[in-house]
Amino acid sequence: MEPKARAVLYVNRSAARLKQDPEPGCSATALAASALRDADRAIELDASYAKGFFRRAQALVATAALVSRRSCLHADALVALAKVISLSPGDAAAQALVQEVEGAVAREAATEVDDTR
DSSP: OOHHHHHHHHHHHHHHHHHOOOBTTBOHHHHHHHHHHHHHHHHHHOTTOHHHHHHHHHHHHHHHTTSSOOHHHHHHHHHHHHHHHHHOTTOHHHHHHHHHHHHHHHHHHHHHHHHHO
16 A cells, blocks of 8 residues: 555544544543554655644644643644645645634633733
8 A cells, every 4th residue: 555545544543533532441632642643654654645734733732632731732733734734725624723723822821821920
């Protein structure tokens, strides 16, 4: 099987993991980590496949929602989304996710400011 075709399979499995409901023995964090590994593997196989970077960003955002230290994950997600937009400039889903992540970063920054008062 060609690397591009294998990349598509990994991207699709990443998407499935992101939609999958946690079950006993498989936490939401584990599913998000698995989705991230699959997205990273897709990128390794085909670095020109924008969906790989998009799934990476989605997995990072999903992970950020589950942990307390979010800023690094959000920064990594924005890097992945910048790559998506450079490969596929009209990708509306990527642009929407950029706005979502930027909003989360702003809310987090505002919370940190409130906590220091």
